[in-house]
Amino acid sequence: MRKIVLLIAVFNFCFLALNAQSVIIVKGSLSDAISHETLLGATVGIAGGKSMQTGLDGTFTFKLAQKGSYTFHCTYIGYRVLDTTIHISESTHISLKMNGSAAELNTVSITSRRSNETEASAKLDEKNAPQVMNIISAKAIQLSPDIIIANVLQRVSGVSVERSSNGDGRYAIIRGMDQRYNYTLINGIKIPSPDNKNRYVPLDLFPADLVERVEVTKALTPDMEGDAVGGVINMVMKNAPDQLYINASVSTGYSQNLFDRPFKSFPVSAIHMQSPYQANGPSYLAVPADFTRDNLNYTNKSFTPNTMANVSVGNRFFDKKLGVMIGASYQNTYKSYSSIFNPGDQYFDETGAEGTLRIKHAELRDYSTHTTRLGLNGKIDYRINKANRIEADGFYAVLDEAQTRLTTDTLQPAPRVGVGTGQVWWYARSRYQHQTIASATLKGDHAILPGLKFNWTGVYSKANSNVPDLAEYEIDGGYYADGTNPQPYQHPLKTTDYHRIWQSNSDRDVSGYGNLAYNNEIARIPFTLSFGGMYRDKHRNNLYEDYELRTVPNGDGSFQTWTDIYHFNWSVFNPAGSPVNANNYRSGETISAQYGMLKFRVSNLETVVGARVENTDQTYDTDLPVTSAAKSGKISYSDMLPSIHFKYMLNDKTNLRLSYFASVNRPSYFEIVPTLVKGDDYDESGNPNLKHATADNIDLRYELFPNSNEQVLLGAFYKRIQNPIEYGFVGDKFDQYQPNNYGDATNYGFEAVFEKYISRFGVRLNYTYTNSSITTTKIHTVNAVREAINETRPLQGQSAHIANAALLYKDNVHGLDLQLAWQYTGERIALVSPYYNFDVWQKGLSLFDFSGEKRFAKKYAVFIKVQNLLNAADKFYIKKPLSNPYPVPYETAGAAETLTQRSLYGQTYQIGFRYIF
Template sequence: MATAKKFTKLIFSAFLASVTLEGYSQVIKGRVTDALTGEPLVGATVVLKGTSGKAIVKLDGSFHFKNLQPGDYELIATYIGYSVAKAGPVRVKSEHDAAVINILAKPLHSDLSGITVIGSKGDEAGARSQEQKANQVVNILSSKTLQLLPDITVANALQRVSGVTIEKGSSGEGRYPIIRGMDKRYINTLVNNIKIPSPDNKSRFIPLDLFPSELLERLEVSKSLTPAMEGDAIGGTINLVMKDAPAAKLLQVNVSGGYNNIFGEQPFQSFSTGSMNKRSPNQINGPAYAAKEAEFPLGHMDYTPKSAPVNTTAGITVGNRFGKNKALGVILSGSYQNQYRGTATSVFTTATTPNVDNIPSFEFLRERKYSTRTQRIGVSGKADYRFNPRNKISLFSTYVNLDDRQVRTSIDTTNAINQTLSYSSRTTWQYQSIYNATLQGEHQLSNTGKVDWSAAYSMAKNTIPDQTSFSHGGLSVDRTGNKVQLAGEDILNSMNRSWMKNSDRDLSFYANYTKETKLFNRFFEAKGGALYRHKNRDNFYNYYTLNPLRINGNNQLFTTVDAAQFTFIGSDATAQLNGNNYTFTEDITAGYLQGKWQLTHQLEALGGLRVEHTHQQYNTQLPPTADYKDGTITYTDLLPSLQLKYQLFRNQTLRLSYYKAIARPQFSELIPDGPDNYELFKERGNPEGLQHSTAHNFDFRYELFPGKADQLLLGVFYKRIDDPIELSVRKFGYNTQVFKPVNIGTAATNYGFEAVFIKYVGSFGISANYTYTHSRITNDSMLYKYRDPQLGITDKYISETRPMQGQANHIGNLSVLYKNTSTGTDVQVAVVYTGERLAILNTYAGLHYWLQPTTQLDLSFEQRIYRKLTFYGKLNNLTNTPTITAMHLPYNNYLQKTSVPLSQQSTPDDKIVVQKDYFKTSFLFGFRYKL
């Protein structure tokens, strides 16, 4: 932060120096802005008629000419999508004279009323204007901002928004957002305002690493809701607005290549999918079929190392308007990304139950290496046609596909005096996709009334075929002196094979009617609408366990993958019925009434009531006698909301909002069984008692928009969540623990403060945001292990108050920007800080896993090299910031005896490090052409 302050002073000093110099020569200076919105037209060209003088408009809308001779000058400003703007004559009288002129440019209009082309809609100034005019509390990233960020996916870009953190996968890639400390289960995701299904095999939230950020026109994060918005968004709504048809011919192409430097230390392990069966023996031959060992080949467990794999990306966007009066607009965008990522992980695992006084018992130190190849494809297209000034129809479609191929190798060491080693490997091939097609219509019925409607079909798919893992080991470790020697036999262990497949199909209908009128001689907009969505979800899960074939009655020794032999024992060859095979239907019916009333010249109120009815039904393949084999769930929610907007001045606003919202449980949480493939524990649903969550949400925000890309936002928020749901480790049976969703306590609170500051001075800019969040939840059913004088070592239930899962106290972003429009130079240095947050709950009090604070430094740049051709670069994680997980426990004498290697000389005394993940630095360089 000290460095940032010094840099700010340097910028300010340079700005004052430039102003001082201008005072000693003949100068014409001013700003070029949109005549309708007041937004600066960054990049516009201003020329002095009759001379060779030319200036490019800077980030704050300013331009200047200096060292002019006395005389009269006429200025001409040009910008794509705007009519030519002229100003003058401007008179420069004598030495030391400075003339100031502001040029207003009008956007082009077609003959059809209602088609207005605003050239700045994709830049920062356009985003600020949309935030200022929005009905709800919202933050927006424009397409220009997304292009210049160091990130190439929507998930990673979201961490730049105030109050948003991201949850990363094992490859280090961001996947799920957390808004203001509210976990991903409390967040709603839309594409062009249409809710889309999730390909996740357990949940309804969307893995946003599927979406390349270059497909977007803008990224909206709404932190309050109006009655017209869907109500399952306690944390907020993320809306991915895809690129819209341009005003004129558009062609943009980009290609890039890069590298992850972790592969300088560990090779990338690749495998062939040729030997992997996309369908299990159960799927092919039926549930009663007894599988044969020959149906489980091992070719994909034979890895091939790559020393320096190259990352590549490519993208193209084409669009134009056609026909009479340009009534037909078309755009098509495509993106391809092929990334190689590596992870080095150290994990220290705990036993199922702790020692006395809840002191954890550690079992294995696992040194893991991940090699992940991700291929990401995204295509988005839109066509809109205006029949006449009152009727318009649009068709847009989006398809994204993610193909992940991951190898995980692990060396496990027991935490004991006589240590033993074991080795394990896991091969995972996962491909996910989302497709959405939406037909929309807008019809102006009269001068004051209009109707809009949407019909949408969406499909989300997820497949993990033949995930394979096996281990071998048992070698003893002799650490005599400075030498480490292995002794004993390397014995082959069992092998697990699993197939997972799920799909979601949504059919949705939206209809809205809007009427403008007056109420008590004040403007009043009445709006009402309805929604119906039918969802079908299918889930398939099938697994087999094969044991090593005994050779002459002896354990089979491991030599190579190709030589390993496995066989079935007993009924393992037949796939067993389980609750992970199910169908799930969900019908959402909603209606709302909303009014927007201009109470005074300065005060506007928007409020109303939304009603949502939920009907769910599931059927599993559990035996007929099993509890909760099938189920039906029905409930109705009344969701009021109110937004007050007070205009202090033209560019200053106060907002006060209230809304009630819900969070529906995830699909797998309502099914009695659960998958076995979790890293730590088996998962299990909770159909017998899980309730959906509801919340009351309040926001108060001050907004300042100085009329350019600058802004200052200061706000506070408060949430009360009833029946919050969290995934907790629970005892199941005598000595087994499972992950299980539960309604923790009776209610939770979440409140905080949020600040956003953006300021541009000439070619320099600073963008910063900070969010403080504090949540509180009390769990009355935590276990504590202690020594009872009569019962001996036993458990008792105690109460524990803590933050909500995923909530970080402090979140901050700081970006220093330099933009020189005359040379075509853009540079951005970005720092993101995320405070400590609770990652995994444990049944036993105080034994939770906490993600430690992280600070990540990234750099991006773009440089024009010839007319419309630019060279750009994106550098991520320059400081090689690891992800560290710890327990809030002192490193005491007992733990010193157990030798916790990750904590030694690397953590405060009040924490024990249980996991470290390193991802190293990624580099990407490329070329972009835009016509």
């Protein structure tokens, strides 16, 4: 029996071996005949047989039953059909080349233009760029888990984000340089910021659906504005296509936390958009009836689905001369989360020892945030003739955010001796913010003479922010010890004094740009000589009105007890408001710049060299009394900013780059105004003696682009910043947070990027190491004696380690795309303390997201996005142990560090439908 089984096994093995020998495997690749870019998703078939689409690496595989001559039939949008016959005698690899489609009618050449929305286009432009940059394509954004530009940017090597109070990304930190060291462009033009203090633009305003690509430039050329030490973010909006283009989607979703808790809402319509001073004039004295109570009345909203929609439509008309593209995006989202907030806000002098850390307030905060985001984009261009073209662009973004914050606050020091014996407060805050950015641009491109071109741009843009009637009430309602009773006792809920604040600001830019470029060659060396300049006039208004409402004692002199927002009385302590203060100011700025730049190529070495001169004039005028020394001020300075960029092309797929550029960082408008803004946890003040920072920057990068959507990047960078602007605490009690110049700082590191595809599978990896240092003066206390000593630390916001990884699956035959993405931001300083070794750090944060898309019938798709899959906790801490005599909520006894904040934002789900034509 065993012999029979063995005989059958041997027979089967021989049969399979013979059968395997008879199968011929043909592996192949398909690419562009000129650029050699691999063509992804092209259809390859064998005449009379089956067909397939090329994979993520542009390859295909056929199994043939016998030798012979086979005709391969290849089709791809924008390319001529390829039919080629190849004799196949054994398993082999073949390379097929396709030519772009073009037709010539009389003397007019009509050529299909490659799409700028693809990954292949983004990689090609990265390779050909004269400077160091990274590009994210619209296609990559569409398939990613992200719906706003800020979150898209966290996928770029060397970029992390600072998050808003609802967990979404808001500001980009590039190569460890805080958001102040970067600037933002739309279609290559700088835009103003709605931020009430700073220049940098909150990137959560921008829906991701409207862009054609996002470019992150890390080394400046002379034709770029020079106020970026970290980098430049350019959002390129969709351009007019060569034929009808439609991309539309609608989706819905839900936030995981809202399955478990109600959404706390208040009626935004009840808010008085103008303060009593604004509504009635400077002579008006406010009365209690001028302040609504409805915006502090919270109700539960049980069903809060997220809704999102976007559409982009474009085409060309009149013999392709007129191009039109319009787009709109709308997002309506709800989020809710809880946050533990234990600020290490009490520095305690010890006898015979160093000062220690104590927590005075332990807070539990519940947030509910309703966000509405709207983006509108329009582009029109007209090709007058071969030598002249004009273009008009318009962009408008709106972000409305209504947030409730309900807080329970427990006093931790004595007379508290344990759980239930500390004084307790309850706070409720209603905050509504309306932000807008609008930009209108007119451009012209003209070929004046052979080799001589001129382009110009005129821009009007404006940003606004309005936070009307920021309201918070406070209830003192827990255990308390007064002078007559040293032991804690519980008293009735007590109403307390509070404030109503109106804040608004506007930032208006009028800008003009002009560039002249001459192309020629000398001794067979091609070159481009460019000259240009820009002028910008900026004006900013800032308004701040603060009314203090004080409770009225009962007739018998006792305090009012709390029942609800409608049943207690207050008086207006300052009925005229607070118009005479430095928070009401006007700021102006003019910047003029001129540059010269030479680009030339000798053999495989391309060089860009030049310099830029920028002249800055800043002024401010406040509503302080005329006798105040700091009522107004002015600063002026000029900077020469040289740069040189080398790109050595080892072959058509490999570059070696070396760059140097000088750059600056200007103080923001608020930072030089000697004002004081009250905050939740500390007050902020300006500094009229603040200087602008300057920096020298060096980059070295190796680039390999094996295929059209693959890359390997290895780079290093070094920055030396003179007079960097960092925030620290000042004042007799060190209770004011103020910008200052802190000597010199250095910042260096390296980046690595790897992107590879094998058939249907792909992987994207990037890692950035950054090391920065700055030395500042801190307070050090021993035995209650204070002294100032130096402390060397990283720059605020800089993470030593940033990493991204994504696993991809793409099946073009079945129209399926899947992506699992991971993003890691290492620990970093979130807040600089005035005390030695007491800085607040943000813990390293790992986020996992998922997205998928299934296409069918060529034009339709369904998609899903899931953010924060594992509900990662966002934590902040101080690297010091607590010295409170009694246990503090949420703290671990005996721990070497102190938790100051922990937030759990929960998962967010989205499912939708897309139409593409």
